[in-house]
Amino acid sequence: xxxxxxxxxxxxxxxxxxxxxxxxxxxxxxxxxxxxxxxxxxxxxxxxxxxxxxxxxxxxxxxxxxxxxxxxxxxxxxxxxxxxxxxxxxxxxxxxxxxxxxxxxxxxxxxxxxxxxxxxxxxxxxxxxxxxxxxxxxxxxxxxxxxxxxxxxxxxxxxxxxxxxxxxxxxxxxxxxxxxxxxxxxxxxxxxxxxxxxxxxxxxxxxxxxxxxxxxxxxxxxxxxxxxxxxxxxxxxxxxxxxxxxxxxxxxxxxxxxxxxx
Amino acid sequence: xxxxxxxxxxxxxxxxxxxxxxxxxxxxxxxxxxxxxxxxxxxxxxxxxxxxxxxxxxxxxxxxxxxxxxxxxxxxxxxxxxxxxxxxxxxxxxxxxxxxxxxxxxxxxxxxxxxxxxxxxxxxxxxxxxxxxxxxxxxxxxxxxxxxxxxxxxxxxxxxxxxxxxxxxxxxxxxxxxxxxxxxxxxxxxxxxxxxxxxxx
Numbered sequence: 001x002x003x004x005x006x007x008x009x010x011x012x013x014x015x016x017x018x019x020x021x022x023x024x025x026x027x028x029x030x031x032x033x034x035x036x037x038x039x040x041x042x043x044x045x046x047x048x049x050x051x052x053x054x055x056x057x058x059x060x061x062x063x064x065x066x067x068x069x070x071x072x073x074x075x076x077x078x079x080x081x082x083x084x085x086x087x088x089x090x091x092x093x094x095x096x097x098x099x100x101x102x103x104x105x106x107x108x109x110x111x112x113x114x115x116x117x118x119x120x121x122x123x124x125x126x127x128x129x130x131x132x133x134x135x136x137x138x139x140x141x142x143x144x145x146x147x148x149x150x151x152x153x154x155x156x157x158x159x160x161x162x163x164x165x166x167x168x169x170x171x172x173x174x175x176x177x178x179x180x181x182x183x184x185x186x187x188x189x190x191x192x193x194x195x196x197x198x199x200x201x202x203x204x205x206x207x208x209x210x211x212x213x214x215x216x217x218x219x220x221x222x223x224x225x226x227x228x229x230x231x232x233x234x235x236x237x238x239x240x241x242x243x244x245x246x247x248x249x250x251x252x253x254x255x256x257x258x259x260x261x262x
Numbered sequence: 263x264x265x266x267x268x269x270x271x272x273x274x275x276x277x278x279x280x281x282x283x284x285x286x287x288x289x290x291x292x293x294x295x296x297x298x299x300x301x302x303x304x305x306x307x308x309x310x311x312x313x314x315x316x317x318x319x320x321x322x323x324x325x326x327x328x329x330x331x332x333x334x335x336x337x338x339x340x341x342x343x344x345x346x347x348x349x350x351x352x353x354x355x356x357x358x359x360x361x362x363x364x365x366x367x368x369x370x371x372x373x374x375x376x377x378x379x380x381x382x383x384x385x386x387x388x389x390x391x392x393x394x395x396x397x398x399x400x401x402x403x404x405x406x407x408x409x410x411x412x413x414x415x416x417x418x419x420x421x422x423x424x425x426x427x428x429x430x431x432x433x434x435x436x437x438x439x440x441x442x443x444x445x446x447x448x449x450x451x452x453x454x455x456x457x458x459x460x461x462x463x
């Protein structure tokens with residue numbers, strides 16, 4: 001074994017970068033001058049160059065098989081990029097609608113317990129006030145506008161029995177549009193039927209039109225049922241609605257976040 | 263070339279699997295070789311390469327331009343790091359793997375077309391064996407940079423993209439990896455004699 005010069009790390013790094021043509025003009029001139037003067041450095045350079053040459057000479061290995069993907073196998077795994085926007089938005093809108101309907105159902109019961117059924121009689125003047133607030137919830141301005149118009153149009157009618165259908169609409173549509181959304185489906189299905197329907201039905205007065213219609217309209221469900229116009233007249237009920245809306249937003253946000261991540 | 267690649271990527275992003283497969287054919291050799299050098303055996307490398315392409319397909323929309331090659335190699339690198347971590351948790355020493363390596367060599371190693379003396383051929387072959395063994399002994403982060411630079415011919419900038427590291431880190435890892443390999447070749451007296459004589463003179 002010969003006694004070999006041990007260059008410091010900085011010089012080695014210079015030589016290594018010099019081999020790859022990665023030095024600045026100044027650095028290159030300096031190192032070339034030193035290579036002429038210093039035998040140790042020159043030897044280190046030659047050895048390094050031989051080492052790199054040996055690496056470059058290594059034959060690449062041939063892959064044992066091809067790694068192309070089988071289209072039929074892959075098709076179900078990932079929806080193409082283009083579907084990200086609307087598919088996801090529809091899911092989330094559906095979930096929003098479900099959560100809101102459920103929340104309003106509960107609210108309705110609470111309200112009726114406090115005020116008594118008779119006081120919940122329809123008060124058309126209050127409806128416009130509560131609508132914009134709820135309509136502002138979804139993230140899609142155009143749909144919201146349409147929806148607001150629709151509910152304004154139909155709000156004169158009271159159609160409690162249809163509410164179950166309306167609520168169920170998002171889930172069926174979701175199912176068709178987005179096969180990969182079992183969670184959203186479950187949420188939407190459960191909330192309206194388990195909570196909204198039984199509890200809301202006896203109380204024809206409360207306000208789902210603005211709430212359920214985002215789901216309905218977003219999902220291109222043109223059924224124009226009319227929802228009862230709704231008046232949440234007392235201030236603490238309004239406050240409660242705000243709280244519920246915020247909670248629903250938070251829930252929807254978390255859901256969206258998990259989906260996007262997953 | 264670059265345009266064709268962009269077209270394939272765009273088509274694949276729209277869900278065209280055949281376009282994606284065209285990209286796979288372009289890069290499967292590189293990806294497999296990288297996985298092989300990082301994992302050390304053919305089976306693990308093939309599994310990792312397959313996982314890498316599947317993962318690339320699933321996350322295709324996350325690709326926002328730049329070097330597709332670097333992007334794919336980055337995914338492959340991550341797959342290999344995961345495999346190495348899993349191995350550390352549950353170490354299974356594969357004796358077959360080392361046997362496989364040497365068994366594969368002859369097929370990929372042929373006498374060069376130029377007039378090469380048997381001695382030169384023997385030396386070259388010995389050098390290849392030693393450098394492969396040396397590579398396998400390098401710390402993974404150094405090995406990765408050496409493979410990307412000297413075996414795959416990537417630029418420093420591309421390597422930085424693959425690793426998500428800065429150029430200073432790349433230069434330093436590359437230099438240390440090469441120096442270590444040089445030390446190994448020296449120990450086996452495989453570096454050309456004249457250099458050693460020159461040093462002694």
